[in-house]
Amino acid sequence: MNDTALSDGLRRIALAAGAEIMRLYVGNISVDRKDDDSPVTAADRRAENIILAGLAGLAPDIPVISEEAAAAGHIPAVGEKFFLVDPLDGTKEFINKNGEFTVNIALIEKGDPTCGVVYAPAKKRLFFAAGPGAAFEQEIGASEEEQAKAGAPKPIHVRPVPQGGMTAVASRSHRDTKTEEYLNHYDVRDFITAGSSLKFCLLAAGEADIYPRHGRTMEWDTAAGHAVLAAAGGSVTELDGRPLKYGKVERGLDNPYFIAKGWKDR
Numbered sequence: 001m002n003d004t005a006l007s008d009g010l011r012r013i014a015l016a017a018g019a020e021i022m023r024l025y026v027g028n029i030s031v032d033r034k035d036d037d038s039p040v041t042a043a044d045r046r047a048e049n050i051i052l053a054g055l056a057g058l059a060p061d062i063p064v065i066s067e068e069a070a071a072a073g074h075i076p077a078v079g080e081k082f083f084l085v086d087p088l089d090g091t092k093e094f095i096n097k098n099g100e101f102t103v104n105i106a107l108i109e110k111g112d113p114t115c116g117v118v119y120a121p122a123k124k125r126l127f128f129a130a131g132p133g134a135a136f137e138q139e140i141g142a143s144e145e146e147q148a149k150a151g152a153p154k155p156i157h158v159r160p161v162p163q164g165g166m167t168a169v170a171s172r173s174h175r176d177t178k179t180e181e182y183l184n185h186y187d188v189r190d191f192i193t194a195g196s197s198l199k200f201c202l203l204a205a206g207e208a209d210i211y212p213r214h215g216r217t218m219e220w221d222t223a224a225g226h227a228v229l230a231a232a233g234g235s236v237t238e239l240d241g242r243p244l245k246y247g248k249v250e251r252g253l254d255n256p257y258f259i260a261k262g263w264k265d266r
Contacts, residue, residue, distance in 0.1 A: 003115055003131030010117045011128055013054035014103045017047040017087060018121035022142040029095055034071050039091050044068055047087035055083055067220045078247060080110050086220040090196030099123050100195030106223035111245035116227030118197050127201040129231035135204055158233040158262035159206035165189025166209035169199045178214035200225025203262045204232035211260040219246050219253045235264045
C-alpha cells in the first residue's frame with residue numbers, strides 16, 4: 001500500500017471516529033476516571049473501537065498501540081512499523097466543550113511518524129501527512145452532509161520565521177514557567193493557546209512558529225501531529241536537538257521534553 005492509499009484510508013477512519021465523537025458532544029457528557037486519574041468518556045471508547053476496526057480492515061498486519069487499550073494493559077509487541085492512536089486527544093477540552101480536541105492516527109516506521117491524520121471535528125479542520133513533503137489541510141465537518149460538500153484538501157507548509165518576531169503556541173492547560181524561560185531564548189512576539197495536537201498543526205499550516213513542551217506526554221499524543229509537521233517542513237526534537245523518536249517501550253511510551261519548530265535545524 002502506497003502513502004496516498006494509506007493516507008486516504010486513515011482519513012476515512014478518522015472522519016468516522018469524529019462523527020461519533022460529535023454525536024456524543026451535543027449531549028450530557030459522563031466522565032469516568034482511569035487509574036492515573038485522567039478523565040475518559042464514552043466518546044474516547046467508541047472512537048477507539050471505530051478506529052481499531054478500521055485499521056484492522058485497512059492494514060491487518062500492522063500492530064496498533066492505542067491509548068485506551070494501553071491504559072487497560074493491552075500493548076502489543078511492535079517492530080519497525082506500527083500505528084499509534086489517540087482516539088480523543090484533549091478529553092478535557094471535549095468535556096469543557098471548547099472544540100479543541102482531535103482524533104489522532106499515525107503510522108510509525110523505524111521510529112519516525114511517516115503518515116498521519118489529525119482531525120478536529122468541532123473545528124472542521126482535518127490535517128494529514130501522506131508521506132515526506134506531502135502535508136495537507138481540508139475543511140470538513142463531521143456530518144454526512146458536511147462531508148459530501150467538503151472541498152478538496154490543500155497543501156500546507158511551514159512559513160519562514162517572521163522578521164518581526166515568532167508566534168509561539170502553548171498548551172491551554174499545561175503552560176508553565178519552564179516553557180516561559182525556554183521561549184525567552186527566542187524572539188517571540190505573540191502567543192497562541194491551543195489544546196491537543198492542534199498545536200503541531202498550527203505550525204504546519206504556517207499560523208505559528210514554535211511549540212516547546214516541558215511536561216509529560218505520551219507517544220499517541222504527539223505522533224500524528226508530528227507526522228503532519230514533519231511533512232510540512234518542520235521538526236520535533238528533544239531539548240538537546242536529537243530527533244524525537246517513537247516506540248520507546250522501555251520507558252513506558254512516554255516522551256521526553258521536546259520542542260516543535262516550523263523549521264529544521266541545519
